Amino acid sequence: MVQYARSGFDASFAALSDATRRGVLEQLGRADASITDLAEKFHMTLTGMKKHVGVLEQARLVTTEKVGRVRTCKLGLRRLEEEAAWLENYRQLWDARFDELDQVVEDLKRKEKLDGRKKRE
Amino acid sequence: MTNRTTVERKSEREIVVTRTFNGPARIVFEAWTKPELLKRWWVPKSLGMSFLSCEADVRTGGTYRFVFGHAASEQPMAFFGRYLEVTPHSRLVWTNDESDGGAVTTVTFEDRGGKTLLVFHELYPTKEALDANAGMENGMAETFAQLDELLVALGASAGGS
Numbered sequence: 001m002v003q004y005a006r007s008g009f010d011a012s013f014a015a016l017s018d019a020t021r022r023g024v025l026e027q028l029g030r031a032d033a034s035i036t037d038l039a040e041k042f043h044m045t046l047t048g049m050k051k052h053v054g055v056l057e058q059a060r061l062v063t064t065e066k067v068g069r070v071r072t073c074k075l076g077l078r079r080l081e082e083e084a085a086w087l088e089n090y091r092q093l094w095d096a097r098f099d100e101l102d103q104v105v106e107d108l109k110r111k112e113k114l115d116g117r118k119k120r121e
Numbered sequence: 122m123t124n125r126t127t128v129e130r131k132s133e134r135e136i137v138v139t140r141t142f143n144g145p146a147r148i149v150f151e152a153w154t155k156p157e158l159l160k161r162w163w164v165p166k167s168l169g170m171s172f173l174s175c176e177a178d179v180r181t182g183g184t185y186r187f188v189f190g191h192a193a194s195e196q197p198m199a200f201f202g203r204y205l206e207v208t209p210h211s212r213l214v215w216t217n218d219e220s221d222g223g224a225v226t227t228v229t230f231e232d233r234g235g236k237t238l239l240v241f242h243e244l245y246p247t248k249e250a251l252d253a254n255a256g257m258e259n260g261m262a263e264t265f266a267q268l269d270e271l272l273v274a275l276g277a278s279a280g281g282s
Contacts, residue, residue, distance in 0.1 A: 017198045022220045026253035087128055094138045094241070095126040096165035104152045104162050105144040112148070 015059035020044075021052050025061060025075065032074040035064075133248035138241040146230040149237040150210045153228065154179040164189060173197050181207050185215065222250025 015021055020042055027033060027041060039049035053073055056062035063076045126140045142149050152158045160175045170189045177185035186201040199219060206214035211230055217223035224243040231238040245251035 014194075014196055017196055019220045022253060023222070026222050026247075026249050029249040029252050087130060090136070091126055091128040091138075093165070093168070094128065094140075096167045097162060098126050098140045098142075100162035100165050101149075101152055102142060104158055105142050105148055108148045108151060108158075109144050 015055050015061055018052070018055075021056055024052060024056060024073075028062065028073055028075050032072050034070050034072055036070070038073065131242075134245045134251055136243050136245075136251065140239050141233065142237045142239060143235075144237060145235060146210045146232045146237045149239060150213075150230050153213060154207070163187070179204060179207055179213075181205065183207070217254075220254055222246055222254050224251070224254065 023042060024038055027038065033041070035046060035049050035053055038044075038053070039046050042049065044052075053062060053064060056073075057064060057076070060076045062073050064071050064073045066072075126138060129137045129139075131137045152162065154177070156175045156177045159177060160172050163175075164170050164172055170191045173188040173190045175187050177183075177187075179185070181204060183204045184201065185204070186199060188197050188199045190197045200217065202216040202218040202223065204213065204215045205225070206212060213226075213228045215226050217226060222245060224245045227242045227244070229240045229242075231240075243251075245254065
């Protein structure tokens with residue numbers, strides 16, 4: 001169970017840490033595409049692109065479907081569909097970040113006050 | 122009183138975050154431009170990640186490189202780019218070059234009677250780039266939160282046996 005969760009987590013981290021794969025997600029955000037289309041678009045061999053799509057598929061960021069001889073890729077279930085939820089997540093990230101920045105600002109103000117006092121002495 | 126962070130999707134390609142800080146622009150600007158200070162707040166604890174390295178040569182034309190890691194992954198993640206404009210105490214503009222659809226980020230600092238109104242603005246080349254890239258840290262935060270919850274749940278059930 002732990003093993004399963006870990007590998008799922010590692011898969012999404014690995015999937016998002018590669019620029020080509022982020023490019024593929026961006027591309028699929030515009031329209032579904034075949035692996036051949038994607039390979040051409042990113043100047044890559046079919047085998048290379050298959051590997052990238054495989055990583056994205058494992059992370060459930062992309063799903064693929066074979067119709068006839070063509071494998072079509074589309075964005076997967078993990079995609080945040082709702083803009084409101086997406087924006088709220090984004091806000092929470094910045095809110096957490098800025099709460100910590102508040103702390104740094106307080107520290108700097110305190111330090112400046114102390115330094116000012118020293119200079120006057 | 123807690124300070125409010127607001128987020129607005131200004132257009133298909135733009136996202137704007139605002140917040141007021143209890144200190145003069147001079148001090149808030151310092152916290153954005155000294156790597157040792159940036160390091161203390163850029164990766165909030167709730168994100169579950171930490172800095173592996175934080176380099177920032179904050180002057181017009183200078184570059185930055187942030188590398189993050191997470192305890193549960195061996196794969197680090199790098200964010201990097203170049204400062205297009207650095208105007209002391211009032212304005213920072215930088216590029217995000219870690220992916221093709223990276224935004225140009227502009228941060229302005231406005232003195233408001235001892236406080237600072239901060240506006241963080243990201244402009245993406247396309248709507249799709251915003252959707253794909255701005256969500257990246259989001260997506261990670263979510264993944265980590267889920268992982269943490271799971272580990273807590275697993276720890277609790279293991280402790281009970």
